[in-house]
Amino acid sequence: MFGLKQSPWVIHYDASSCNGCDIETLACLTPGFDVERLGVLNTGDPKHADIFLVTGAANEQSHAVIRNIYDQMPEPKVVVAIGACACTGGIFRECYNISGGVDTVIPVDVFVPGCAARPEAIIDGVVQALAALMDRRKAMKALGKNVDQVLYSRAESADAARILSLQKTAHQQEGTIYGEEHVPGLVQTLPALEVELTQRVFIKATVNGRLVGVARGYAQDRTGFISDVIVHPYFHRCGVGRRLLEELEKALPDMNRFEASIGDKCVESAAWLQRQGYELYKTDSWRPAIARVYFQKERK
Amino acid sequence: MARTIIPFGPQHPVLPEPVHLDLVVEDEKVVEARPSIGFIHRGLEKLAEKKDYVEFVYVAERICGICSFIHGQSYCQAIETIMNVTVPPRALYLRTVWGELSRIHSHLLWLGLLADAMGFESLFMHSWRVRERVLNIIEATTGGRVIFGSCKIGGVRRDIDPAMITHIQSEMKTIEKEMREITTVFMNDRSVKSRLCGVGVLTKQEAYELGCVGPMLRASGVAQDMRKLGYAAYKDIPVEPITRTEGDSYARCAVRSEELFQSVDIIRQALERIPDGEIAVKVTGNPNGETIMRTEQPRGEVAYCVKATGSKNLQRFRVRTPTFANLPAMLKVLQGCDLADVPVLVLTIDPCISCTER
Amino acid sequence: MTPEQTMEPIAVETLLQRVQKMHEDGYRLVQIHATTLPDKLEITYSFDLDLRLASLRLHLPLEEPRLPSVSTIYGCAVLYENEMHDLFRVQVDGMTLDFKGNLYKTAVKFPFGSTKAPGVTCAAIAPAPTPKPAAGAAPVK
Numbered sequence: 001m002f003g004l005k006q007s008p009w010v011i012h013y014d015a016s017s018c019n020g021c022d023i024e025t026l027a028c029l030t031p032g033f034d035v036e037r038l039g040v041l042n043t044g045d046p047k048h049a050d051i052f053l054v055t056g057a058a059n060e061q062s063h064a065v066i067r068n069i070y071d072q073m074p075e076p077k078v079v080v081a082i083g084a085c086a087c088t089g090g091i092f093r094e095c096y097n098i099s100g101g102v103d104t105v106i107p108v109d110v111f112v113p114g115c116a117a118r119p120e121a122i123i124d125g126v127v128q129a130l131a132a133l134m135d136r137r138k139a140m141k142a143l144g145k146n147v148d149q150v151l152y153s154r155a156e157s158a159d160a161a162r163i164l165s166l167q168k169t170a171h172q173q174e175g176t177i178y179g180e181e182h183v184p185g186l187v188q189t190l191p192a193l194e195v196e197l198t199q200r201v202f203i204k205a206t207v208n209g210r211l212v213g214v215a216r217g218y219a220q221d222r223t224g225f226i227s228d229v230i231v232h233p234y235f236h237r238c239g240v241g242r243r244l245l246e247e248l249e250k251a252l253p254d255m256n257r258f259e260a261s262i263g264d265k266c267v268e269s270a271a272w273l274q275r276q277g278y279e280l281y282k283t284d285s286w287r288p289a290i291a292r293v294y295f296q297k298e299r300k
Numbered sequence: 301m302a303r304t305i306i307p308f309g310p311q312h313p314v315l316p317e318p319v320h321l322d323l324v325v326e327d328e329k330v331v332e333a334r335p336s337i338g339f340i341h342r343g344l345e346k347l348a349e350k351k352d353y354v355e356f357v358y359v360a361e362r363i364c365g366i367c368s369f370i371h372g373q374s375y376c377q378a379i380e381t382i383m384n385v386t387v388p389p390r391a392l393y394l395r396t397v398w399g400e401l402s403r404i405h406s407h408l409l410w411l412g413l414l415a416d417a418m419g420f421e422s423l424f425m426h427s428w429r430v431r432e433r434v435l436n437i438i439e440a441t442t443g444g445r446v447i448f449g450s451c452k453i454g455g456v457r458r459d460i461d462p463a464m465i466t467h468i469q470s471e472m473k474t475i476e477k478e479m480r481e482i483t484t485v486f487m488n489d490r491s492v493k494s495r496l497c498g499v500g501v502l503t504k505q506e507a508y509e510l511g512c513v514g515p516m517l518r519a520s521g522v523a524q525d526m527r528k529l530g531y532a533a534y535k536d537i538p539v540e541p542i543t544r545t546e547g548d549s550y551a552r553c554a555v556r557s558e559e560l561f562q563s564v565d566i567i568r569q570a571l572e573r574i575p576d577g578e579i580a581v582k583v584t585g586n587p588n589g590e591t592i593m594r595t596e597q598p599r600g601e602v603a604y605c606v607k608a609t610g611s612k613n614l615q616r617f618r619v620r621t622p623t624f625a626n627l628p629a630m631l632k633v634l635q636g637c638d639l640a641d642v643p644v645l646v647l648t649i650d651p652c653i654s655c656t657e658r
Numbered sequence: 659m660t661p662e663q664t665m666e667p668i669a670v671e672t673l674l675q676r677v678q679k680m681h682e683d684g685y686r687l688v689q690i691h692a693t694t695l696p697d698k699l700e701i702t703y704s705f706d707l708d709l710r711l712a713s714l715r716l717h718l719p720l721e722e723p724r725l726p727s728v729s730t731i732y733g734c735a736v737l738y739e740n741e742m743h744d745l746f747r748v749q750v751d752g753m754t755l756d757f758k759g760n761l762y763k764t765a766v767k768f769p770f771g772s773t774k775a776p777g778v779t780c781a782a783i784a785p786a787p788t789p790k791p792a793a794g795a796a797p798v799k
Contacts, residue, residue: 014317016340019654020365020446022316023409027435030412030428044312060765061338065310065318091362094350096769097343097762116365116446338762343769511687511734529709592663592704592711594688603689603704620689628734657762 004050004076004137005130007039011049013069015102016092017056020116021083025053033119040126046072051129053122054102057085057092063105070106075210075234076136078129081108082122084115091115140207140234152247155202155214160194162211163204170230177265182290185228200227203247205240215244217252224252226260245276249299257298264291301326308642310339315646316413317653325639333634335627341657348617353379353587353608356617357452363619364655365446366409367597369402371619372451377531378593378606379453383585388578389533391455396533396570397468398442398450400563405434406598407556407563408479410650411486414553417643418495423485430478437468455580465571476564483557496550500633500645503547510629513622514600515555516649520547526596537569549648556650586612597622599650621655663711665702670716670725673703677714677728680705685712690728690738692746694770699723699746718748727752737761745770 014022028035029042036042043049046069058066070079081102084090089100102108109132112125155163171185180186188196196216205213213231217224226248231241249258260278262269263286270293274280278295286292304325310318318339324332347359360375361368373395380387412427435445441460442448450457460468486492502512507520517524518541525541527534542558544551587608594603600622607616626649633645668676685705693700699718704711718725725742727750729735739750740761747768 011311012316013311014340014654016342016657017654018362018365018368018447019317019652020362020368023365023446026316027428027432030432031425032429032432046311056340057342059340059342061341061763062310062318065339069311091359092342092344092347094347095343096346096766097341097764099765115362116444118445336757336760338760338764341762341764343764346769508686509733511732524709526709592688592713594711601688605689605691605702605704607693615695616691616693618689618691618693620691624737625689625734627737 005134007041008050008126008130008133009041009043009048010051010053010126011043011046011069011073012053012055013066015054015056015062015066015086016059016098017083017085018116021055021086021114021122024116024119025055025082025122028119028122033123035123035126046070047074049073050077050133051126052077052079052106053082053126054079054086054108055082055117056102057089057098057100058102058105059097059099063099066102066105076133076140078109078132078136079106080110080112080122080125080129082112082125083117084113087111087113141238151206152203152243153206154251155197155204157194157197159202159204159211160190160197163197163202163214164188164190164193166211166214166232167228167230169232173268174263174266178263178290182287185230201248201251203244203251205231205235205244207235213240213244215241215248217248217258219252219255222254222256224249224255224258226258241272242276255299257296259294259296261286261292261294264293270295303331306639308646312643315643317651319646319651319653321634321642321646323634323639323642328639330634330637330639330642333631335631337627337653337657339657340654344658345617345619348614350613352612353614354453354583356614358449360619361447361449361451363621363658364652366406366652367402367599367602367655368447369398369451370595370597370602372448373399373532374593374595374597374602374604374619375606376451376453377595378591378604379587379608380583381591381593382587382589382606382608383453383583385454385581385583387455388581389575390459390577391579392532393570393574394456394458394460394579395451396537397460397567397574398438398448398456399532400567400570401434401438403563403598404475404479404560405431405438406650407560408434408482410556410598410647411482411553414644414647415486415492417647418492420489420492423482423489423492426482430475430482433471433475433478437471440464440467452580454583455578457580459579465574469568469571472564472567476561479560479564483560486553486557492553493550495641495644496553496648497548499549499641500637500648501546501548502629502633504545506632507547507629510632511625512600512629513625514597514650515552515559516600516626516629518543519551519555521545524601526594526601529594531595533570536573537566539566549644552648586610587614599623599652599655600626602655619658621652621658623649623652623656626651627656663713665713665715668714668716670718673714673716674726674728674731677703677731680712680714681731683707687732687734690735690742692742692748692770694720694746699748701725701742701748703728723748725750727754729754744768 086102092098110125110128167185174183200218203215212235215229217226273295278297281296282294306323308321310320320336322334361372363371408431412424415423442450504521523541523543527539588610590607592605603620605618609615630649685707688704688706703714736755740757742748744762
């Protein structure tokens, strides 16, 4: 995550400001201040962004928008409230349509004062946000390592949308190797997943209510088939996958053996399966030009 | 053909401010645009009941951070008209200088955003680079970059000394030269022309009927500019409205480009002819009366309706901002346009949503 | 230098006729705004022709104010009229584009509306005093 610190991507939203802070935020990106030379990029897509710059106080109609943008940003993320209005409501505090600062809607990490906030102050705020971003990243890793704080439970049909979003994130590497159309996890639709949820066993891992991993499988002729174990990239190498696999095996009792299959080019996944005690037993051609390797494990 | 509704905004890469449009499209053509506003509605008109009329200058300046000074100036003029205050001539000239500096910085900002909407990134950066020079002058004379707080009822708060006047005059030369380079690109570049010429045409009749103001109206051939009312120093420095007849996005860009140099000229004349004397008079008592004050902002005519009943709080404060008047025209030009032209067309009215929704 | 502003009181019944006349004379609609006076609602229509500002003014009762729409004459009036409805609770009949109270979504309904109008409690005008519960009192639901 070195790049996160070296090149944070920011997204800007005007909650209900007078424009003063907005144009100063934009001025930071243009000659004179030019934070792009330091790697700070302005993006219009919440899913690309690490830092959320909010200007203006929160009004009745912008609540939902602020929340929506915030929810769509990937973890770890930090919020910078720019200007007096975003911090406290400022001069508009007493207006009937203003509920106060942005912190009345979402958690804010850095407050940048000023009316309008000066570009220097905004840049300073972003630098402080970087420190907060790195702290959050560390905390997330620590949380992932401490398996006791990850909650493992059966997934329900209500989780379908979140599982779909997670599997689209987690299968990106395979998509790059084989092409997206050949990865079942990337082409699956929400209705298809909802059906699958009723037919197979799903175990989910959650941290603070946030879905970070899913394992799914099914039983057939006393063999437990492990269809998929996915973990959010931030929680890789934290033991979440191992625990998910264990829980899934427990949820499929009375099985003599377990079987899992993956694409032959997914060397990292193959190595991981071998670390979990699975052994390679056969290879076949799944689709033209895609070879598949099969792993198995006897129940002890 | 089946119709599709595409939501545009409120958070959109091309918009620094939130506005939401439901674009009804048939294939790639926009058939209808339905706006929904209110994302920045603060309700500041109601603040007049809580803040007294002197304090309210600060609120008026914060209606919008781009044309902040002219908002403050218009409000002060409205109160001064009601209270029959004679503002010293030097203050009127200073207001004119700051007002025109605001206009230059606003138009440069708009030109940059337009270039950004067209995908002409380098032009965007150059426009904003020159704008920084203007902001430097503003900062040197008022202390603020975008919100100055230098206007007050009865005059202005700060004076400009002769050394600073010389500095501004020499700086204006550089700014004018650099603006000439930028506007030459806007007016002559093939890629700019291909995005703007013939896009979003508004005839003279349509523009007038739809209640357009400012550059929108002038680009369609109506010579209307509130500075001709002769407020501040415009009674001594005549302003001839700059008009074009095509009524398309290119004409709107041309009008704003030429207004940059008109403003430079006004600043130059104002600084040469600035009279000596006081910069403010003391104002006592409470306003009692009513007026509708109109001034010319970068985006067009703004109307301040102020009604006072002799107490320190105004009975009614209402501002009709230029973008509010230009919104119907925006919806009109969006009808029948290509979906890919929507960002440019939304920007050609120079939308200031903070102003509009107050 | 500043041309005189004119303000002419009219009756609600003659509104459409007068606005139609303005339109025929080539006036541009500058703005429409409402003001809450202690006993009535004041509506002002301002028009411009060659920098001359002519305003028409009419009064409405505070309770259930109603007004015919001028949007068939001046299309751009819809925004002003919707605004009047959302902020002042003025019922404008026959708007060519009716947002049905959704132009502004405000935390307080009809924030400028009269407190005397039935069914309106306007926190912005008269904030209800928050009763302080006595120590140990059960929370009021």
